[in-house]
Amino acid sequence: MIEVGGERPYDVVVGRGLLADVAGLVPGAAQAAVVYAAPLAARAAEVADGLRAAGVRPLPVEVPDAEAGKTVAVAADVWDALGAAAFTRTDVVVGVGGGAVTDLAGYAAASWLRGVRWVPVSASLLGMVDAAVGGKTGVNTAAGKNLVGAFHPPAGVLADVDLLDTLPPADLRAGLAEVVKCGFIADPAILDLVEADPAAAVDPRSAALHELVVRAVRVKAEVVAGDLRESGRREILNYGHTLAHAIEQVQGYRWRHGDAVAVGLVFAAALGHLAGRLDAETAARHARTLRLLDLPTTYAADAWPRLRQVMAVDKKARAGALRFVVLDALAAPTILTAPPESTLAAAYAAVAG
Ligand SMILES: NC(=O)c1ccc[n+]([C@@H]2O[C@H](COP(=O)([O-])OP(=O)(O)OC[C@H]3O[C@@H](n4cnc5c(N)ncnc54)[C@H](O)[C@@H]3O)[C@@H](O)[C@H]2O)c1
């Protein structure tokens, strides 16, 4: 159990056999919308059974899988379901799935009646270590990734690592991109673990993966506890994301977020190096470590003009100036404001495939 402090503290429970435990996190709830996509239908039914056994009426709400569900239109469908069931402020929304479903469920909860309680039951690695923790909820728009949303901390987070057994291997690897990110910005022991035994890192039953989950959750919990609304330090969690989100938009949200983050991390490392901040060896370590996990580290060479254009909507930009998270050294993240266009293009050359 890892506590996430701040104005609305809650616990992240990392364990096994947790699906029946949701009701304990939301005392007084009469109804719970269980939002899920098809691949997690059986798990969502287990969550619903647990709620029913605890005297909470479950309302199953199936949504499209992955990014296809992270839209304003699907959020409106969820609101309609809550309205039809007369959801009140003591009722709750439960998201059972990967980061896309929990982002959507959290946003539906944040906006329904201006905010009701919610619980992410994280089914993917990326969800457990990142999306479910920290209270960022939201949906994508045509212009960009997560452009509509709310900061709305959950009542608690359930990360049942048994669920990783059925997670497709490519999605497990994608989740490791965010874990590696945590290694570079805050906890280099993560990098040592991955590099020592990459096969164990991608084995859902390994002790190494369990340790990686706990370490990454601790990094995220520590950062968001002090800066829920991203007015400062929380920006470090966006390491690699300026390019990653542009890739996702250009791909019509058909690339895995974690794959895009992997490319974005290599770009950010090169940018830090070219800006005179980061040493060459630590910069090179990014692509080396990510390749050990079979994560992508390149993107189309001719895509730069379009990606550069899409980057303009990045949430860290201020008054038209792009701001990037870069490293001064391992575990020493900082902000680089408005680097020259020539430096940006040169950093892109490091990922151009
Ligand atoms: N809110 C945040 O702070 C935050 C942080 C990081 C990422 N995100 C968001 O999270 C999303 C990415 O999350 P993701 O990597 O989990 O992708 P995802 O939610 O798209 O899930 C990937 C695929 O795996 C399936 N899946 C998930 N768990 C499974 C399981 N246990 N068994 C079988 N199939 C399973 C899903 O149904 C989906 O098909 C992106 O939208 C990203 O923007 C949000």
Ligand SMILES: O=C(O)C(=O)C[C@@H](O)[C@H](O)[C@H](O)COP(=O)(O)O
């Ligand atoms: O929690 C955060 O803060 C992060 O930046 C974590 C990221 O890994 C995550 O992808 C987040 O959804 C990005 O947020 P955004 O505000 O850049 O959309």
Ligand SMILES: [Zn+2]
């Ligand atoms: Zn991310």
